[in-house]
Amino acid sequence: MAYNLKEVMANKPSRLTAGHRMCAGCGAPPVARMILRALKPEDHAVISNATGCMEVSTFMYPYTAWTDSFIHTAFENAASTCSGVEAAYKSMKRQGKLPQDQTTKFITFGGDGGTYDIGLQSLSGAMERGHDMVYVCYDNGAYMNTGIQRSSATPKFADTTTSPAGSVIPGKMQSRKDLTEVMASHHLPYVAQTIAYMNFKDLYEKAEKAIYTEGPCFLNVLSPCPRGWGYPTDMLMEINKLAVETCYWPLYEVENGKYKITYKPAKKLPIEEFLRPQKRFKHMFKPGNEWMLEEFQKEVDKRWEALLALEEMSNKE
Amino acid sequence: MGIRERLSGNEAVATAMKQINPDVVAAFPITPSTEIPQYFSTFVSNGTVDTEFVAVESEHSAMSACIGAEAAGGRAMTATSANGLSYMWEMIYIASSLRLPIVMSLVNRAVSGPLNIHNDHSDAMGVRDSGWIMLFSENNQEAYDNLVMAHRIAENKDVLLPLMVCQDGFITSHSIENIELIEDDKVKEFVGKYNPEHYLLNAKEPIAIGPLDVQHYLFEHKYQQAEAMRNAKKVILEVAKDFEKMTGRKYSFFEEYKMEDAEIAVVCMNSTAGTTKTVVDDLRNKGVKAGMVKVRVFRPFPAEEIALVLGNLKAVAIMDKSDSLNAAGGALFEDVVSSMYVAKKQVPAVSYVYGIGGRDTTSKDIEEVYTNLQEIAKTGNIDNPYRYVGLRK
Numbered sequence: 206m207a208y209n210l211k212e213v214m215a216n217k218p219s220r221l222t223a224g225h226r227m228c229a230g231c232g233a234p235p236v237a238r239m240i241l242r243a244l245k246p247e248d249h250a251v252i253s254n255a256t257g258c259m260e261v262s263t264f265m266y267p268y269t270a271w272t273d274s275f276i277h278t279a280f281e282n283a284a285s286t287c288s289g290v291e292a293a294y295k296s297m298k299r300q301g302k303l304p305q306d307q308t309t310k311f312i313t314f315g316g317d318g319g320t321y322d323i324g325l326q327s328l329s330g331a332m333e334r335g336h337d338m339v340y341v342c343y344d345n346g347a348y349m350n351t352g353i354q355r356s357s358a359t360p361k362f363a364d365t366t367t368s369p370a371g372s373v374i375p376g377k378m379q380s381r382k383d384l385t386e387v388m389a390s391h392h393l394p395y396v397a398q399t400i401a402y403m404n405f406k407d408l409y410e411k412a413e414k415a416i417y418t419e420g421p422c423f424l425n426v427l428s429p430c431p432r433g434w435g436y437p438t439d440m441l442m443e444i445n446k447l448a449v450e451t452c453y454w455p456l457y458e459v460e461n462g463k464y465k466i467t468y469k470p471a472k473k474l475p476i477e478e479f480l481r482p483q484k485r486f487k488h489m490f491k492p493g494n495e496w497m498l499e500e501f502q503k504e505v506d507k508r509w510e511a512l513l514a515l516e517e518m519s520n521k522e
Numbered sequence: 523m524g525i526r527e528r529l530s531g532n533e534a535v536a537t538a539m540k541q542i543n544p545d546v547v548a549a550f551p552i553t554p555s556t557e558i559p560q561y562f563s564t565f566v567s568n569g570t571v572d573t574e575f576v577a578v579e580s581e582h583s584a585m586s587a588c589i590g591a592e593a594a595g596g597r598a599m600t601a602t603s604a605n606g607l608s609y610m611w612e613m614i615y616i617a618s619s620l621r622l623p624i625v626m627s628l629v630n631r632a633v634s635g636p637l638n639i640h641n642d643h644s645d646a647m648g649v650r651d652s653g654w655i656m657l658f659s660e661n662n663q664e665a666y667d668n669l670v671m672a673h674r675i676a677e678n679k680d681v682l683l684p685l686m687v688c689q690d691g692f693i694t695s696h697s698i699e700n701i702e703l704i705e706d707d708k709v710k711e712f713v714g715k716y717n718p719e720h721y722l723l724n725a726k727e728p729i730a731i732g733p734l735d736v737q738h739y740l741f742e743h744k745y746q747q748a749e750a751m752r753n754a755k756k757v758i759l760e761v762a763k764d765f766e767k768m769t770g771r772k773y774s775f776f777e778e779y780k781m782e783d784a785e786i787a788v789v790c791m792n793s794t795a796g797t798t799k800t801v802v803d804d805l806r807n808k809g810v811k812a813g814m815v816k817v818r819v820f821r822p823f824p825a826e827e828i829a830l831v832l833g834n835l836k837a838v839a840i841m842d843k844s845d846s847l848n849a850a851g852g853a854l855f856e857d858v859v860s861s862m863y864v865a866k867k868q869v870p871a872v873s874y875v876y877g878i879g880g881r882d883t884t885s886k887d888i889e890e891v892y893t894n895l896q897e898i899a900k901t902g903n904i905d906n907p908y909r910y911v912g913l914r915k
Contacts, residue, residue, distance in 0.1 A: 249725035253590070266733035274722040277732035278589050278616050285583035288576060289548060289590025289598065290722055296545040296574035297596055297723065307725050327586065330579030 226262035230438025232428030243412035253287035255319030284331035311338035317358035397458035435484020531694035536561035545596030548576035548587035555629035558601035585613035595721030604631035618653030623676030640880020775824035784813025829865035836899035
């Protein structure tokens with residue numbers, strides 16, 4: 206059935222309830238809510254969550270915003286924790302220790318710090334072992350929970366508290382790691398990059414595919430952070446749109462090795478459009494810093510071209 | 523009547539794990555415990571057990587997966603040594619704070635650095651305040667028996683704490699000795715079924731585990747953990763009683779060897795007890811009133827009980843196979859002397875650090891300790907309470 210936002214919202218109540226403590230204008234809660242809506246209403250889920258903004262603001266003892274089963278243990282191991290739960294499920298189901306008609310799905314949420322950096326080993330291990338789970342990285346491009354420190358997901362030149370834009374060093378001096386490609390190199394059944402855009406269609410459909418594809422699947426979801434990026438809280442969806450329309454965050458999926466770009470902007474917007482509304486890139490717009498914009502644009506173009514080539518190459522008969 | 527066999531310590535542990543048939547085993551290779559997951563994965567490959575074996579990419583993930591599996595409602599087990607345990611360290615505390623009765627086999631080895639793969643107790647001592655029940659084993663038989671008793675203790679409703687069974691790397695883990703195994707069905711019946719009250723895979727009652735637990739609650743939660751550790755003492759003895767009924771083998775907090783009329787004694791753990799018993803026998807033949815206490819239950823620490831047993835000695839030496847590097851004596855020494863102080867037992871006590879990094883501990887070394895104890899007993903003088911035995915000058 207074709208995706209219909211109204212129907213999804215009407216027929217599938219949010220499994221992450223209101224009353225959590227995430228910031229206004231944070232990109233993560235709409236992402237989590239929509240991904241969980243992709244679950245079949247009759248299916249049970251176990252959510253594993255890395256330490257981070259999402260965890261500390263949704264499960265502060267004795268209150269939880271999660272209606273499914275939920276486990277948080279530490280920062281770097283959301284994937285391996287989930288892999289243990291999934292292994293127990295397999296084992297207990299096989300032994301008849303769980304109701305035969307019970308279907309439980311396993312979804313892990315981690316920020317970019319807990320995924321690109323400290324949790325990369327645990328993620329890689331769990332994916333390679335083939336657990337039937339979906340790992341969702343909500344990528345806000347820095348360690349936001351501890352106060353906006355740079356991560357390997359932070360884009361070049363971004364001003365963070367550990368890569369401050371100073372008079373000698375203009376922000377982070379390294380390019381962003383491409384984790385989606387790292388995960389594609391694990392040869393998983395399904396890897397996708399997505400965002401909350403265009404009525405959440407891309408996000409919902411990819412989440413549904415990831416959850417109901419057997420085996421380890423990975424979703425990388427750009428989730429802007431108003432505190433770290435420096436945009437007005439009511440601008441979240443606009444920022445998401447600009448990330449896609451500038452090709453800063455291409456929407457694509459890799460299904461059994463085949464690349465498919467799920468949205469190609471009719472007219473690719475210049476990267477300034479995405480950078481300008483964000484305080485973290487303010488210094489890039491000072492006179493004399495045009496080279497930074499040029500370099501940033503070049504990097505975006507290079508990655509977009511590479512992706513187009515991958516799509517073409519992987520679909521050749 | 524049990525089954526007579528000849529097994530190494532690691533084989534004995536793997537056999538117990540096979541008989542326990544846990545739902546999940548997650549482990550990572552590290553000498554000298556590697557053989558345990560090796561043997562166990564053979565049981566999995568041949569369909570001897572129902573277990574899901576998770577060959578994780580690190581010990582950190584081994585403990586994380588065990589936490590996930592146990593929280594899910596399954597029985598989870600693992601095995602490790604030294605740096606593996608150090609790498610798990612963060613998750614060791616989380617496992618106990620989540621009150622998950624995970625059972626681990628710890629094959630004791632020196633923690634780096636520098637790198638050394640041989641036996642001492644520095645790995646175990648690094649987690650002594652982590653809220654795990656810690657049982658020590660003199661030989662393969664005790665490593666096996668302790669593991670068979672483990673789940674009954676850990677999963678008790680008044681306890682709900684993770685438990686580790688320690689044995690000495692190589693000395694016990696790789697030496698083949700006689701052992702009496704218990705029949706499979708008897709072990710199965712003894713260990714029983716795991717019936718957690720709340721668990722993640724109960725779709726009818728979704729639960730959330732591992733909150734942000736701030737100033738209003740953490741103190742009380744830690745108190746509950748401490749209560750559980752105190753409760754464990756009673757449960758450990760009850761389980762030992764049932765175990766004795768089944769096997770005839772008697773276990774308590776510690777083993778007292780010729781302590782009834784002893785005037786001097788050594789307190790030690792694990793395989794050193796075997797050597798010490800021989801020395802005690804020799805000394806007894808010479809008319810020396812020597813005894814030994816071998817600590818089996820290190821956590822919870824049997825403070826009152828040990829003070830009672832040691833309280834009337836003329837001198838006692840406490841042997842630590844790990845140096846606490848604190849200029850104040852080994853970990854076992856500190857626990858024993860503080861137990862005696864609180865119980866108002868003033869016995870001259872000395873700390874001996876020995877066997878670091880697999881340094882062989884011979885009966886000569888132990889004799890030296892007893893000779894020094896005789897001297898202390900005679901004069902009451904202790905010039906230096908922080909001593910080493912077996913250290914090259």
